[in-house]
Amino acid sequence: MNWRRFGVVAVVIAVLFGVVIVIGKSQTPPLIIITSMLTTTIAVATPLTLGALSGIYCERAGVVNIGIEGMMLAAAFFGWLASLYMNSIFGFAPTPSLIIGVFAAILSGALFALLHAALSITFKVDQIIGGTVVNILAIGVTGFLNRQLFFEKNSIFGGNVPHAPGVLPSIRIPILADIPIFGGIFDQQPITIAAVALVFITHYVLFYTRWGLRTRAVGEHPRAADTVGINVAFMRYANVLIGGCMAGLGGAYFTLQSVSSFEPLMTNGRGFISLAAMIFGNWSPIGSWAASLVFGAAQAMQINLQIFRELIPPQWAFLQQSYIVGLAPYLLTMLILTGVVGKTIPPAADGQPYEK
């Protein structure tokens, strides 16, 4: 990711923030709006950030993963289910229930990733078809279990959605959260903090450790890697599983951090958008995070415009239409893929099964 790309990111985010500031400034001081927008942007970018990291682990190792959406959806459901079980059947307190839910989400992300790994590495299925299988199975399984468990009278929950244990409480990062005005940015919920930390951890792992070097070798030139004694299949399996854990944590965001309920198809394309963030970030963790923040800012604008609904001037009436404003992330994704903001280079062996 070069500086020009970061420049593009900064300009787009500034424009999105600017729209909200111009509309809301008569009611709220710009500094407060900026803080609130930044806080929301970082928070709502969480699943995209984690989805992009998931894609990076898989694709750096040479496995295309369009199943991130399905992994997230499955994780969102099973994480939520685990927290309900813990809370309402085993009688755990809300916070421990939610933490167990997060681990269940990570595990289910990893399980669906294992399926994708088996399909694309062992069975050498076309990886896009393999990812689609993951997506369709995730929709089917979550839809079925959601209906079976919460709407059928003979189920363990008696045909009702039990009282949910709420959402993960936010954590104030010491010192940083006490900064006047901007402190709110550092008062975030745990999955968001983990996501930002994982961006830098992934950067370190990929570029400064033996594991990262081997991962990239397997994704760029598997034959060469094999020749020097790296186990290509093992490295690919391991990285796809790590990617699954990332997607799983991203899924937990939906039902354990953002809201405390599950709806079929609630991931709403975030898994696919995170692939665009990954591509825009040129398969680098920090770049992909920057791209995720652009999408986050688009969503934050939509959320904040709801607050300033009455202040929107009539000539900008289209901003009141959430369906129209909601198009922004999708259009942005397509624009990024056209390469108008510069060409990107995927790992050389991305998507190719390795035949020994």
Added chain:
Amino acid sequence: METPKEQTNGLIKFLRDSANALLIPLLAVLTAVIVGGAVIASAGGNPFNAYLGLFEGAFGSTKALSETAVWSTPYIFAGLAVALAFKGGLFNIGAEGQLAFGAVASALIGYLPDQMGVRIPAAIHIPLAVGGGMLAGAIWAAIPGALKAYTGGHEVINTIMMNYIALNLTSFLLNGPMRDPDPLNLSARTPEIALSARIPPIFAVLRIHWGFVLALLIAVFIWWLLWKTTLGFEIRTVGLNPDAAKYAGINVKRTTIITMALSGALAGLAGAIEVTALNYRHELGFSSGYGFDAIAIALLGKSNPMGIVLASILFGAMRNGATRMQFLTQIPVDVISVIQGLILLFVAADTIVRFIYRVRVQEERVTLTRGWGG
């Protein structure tokens, strides 16, 4: 001159080839049904009763058969749409959005003349409404096609984005400008289309409509297009090897856009037929799930038009029979999505099926993963 012996060999070869082509999909369906049975059993149901109910609900009476045909109709069109793109080396995940947009366009053309007080004879109005739906679908798919051809932006992500854009725009239209103004209306739907835009029913009492017959004819047409015309040859060549196609003088960019447009037109036709022959309006949410089902159908049918008709009838039968199954065994209809996912899994990973049943025959594969572009 062929000797009689060679002719017999040819016949045997044909039968063997057909059997081989059907073998893996059939085994995949069988495996999915067995695993699905285990899922039903684990949910506390009796798999035999469930499948019996499913079969009864799908084929048990004239009405059931008619409903199965009704369910299968959009599947055939959308399955053909995905398969045609597959043949051209393109993965159209956007059938969902193209179908929705086709339905919206078709509904608009269907009700607007009546609102404006214009009378159009049915002989013009029906083709106009159906053709408008096809055109809308074609445009919706040609955009990702053109992006693929000229910028290399991967059609998988772009068609998915177009799905969400279509969903947002149809939500906007059906809640706003195109919403049914009837004071009793509480849902996001268009007004009913004019009588002159409706394809007349075949029977008065059954819901099976001419769309089903049209779907079968279109399947034959697509077979003819793919294997008997120059365009079909170009589409298949680009799908197998774009570099070779370019070297042979085929305009790869043009072919890519045409393939996507044709694919989108088929998906749009699915939506248009649902509006003009069955529902007489478009309602939000009716099309959800067709896009992914169509992918499963195209893969199950091995992108062969006849295979797709069979796969669509199977999927239509499952969707239709599921209600009866739920009534008899209290197993939610949604279990069908699990079974369909499993079918797709075993068809895609045919190596698993070959391993379980010790099948040795190999066949050619389509390559879709060719990097992300951008």
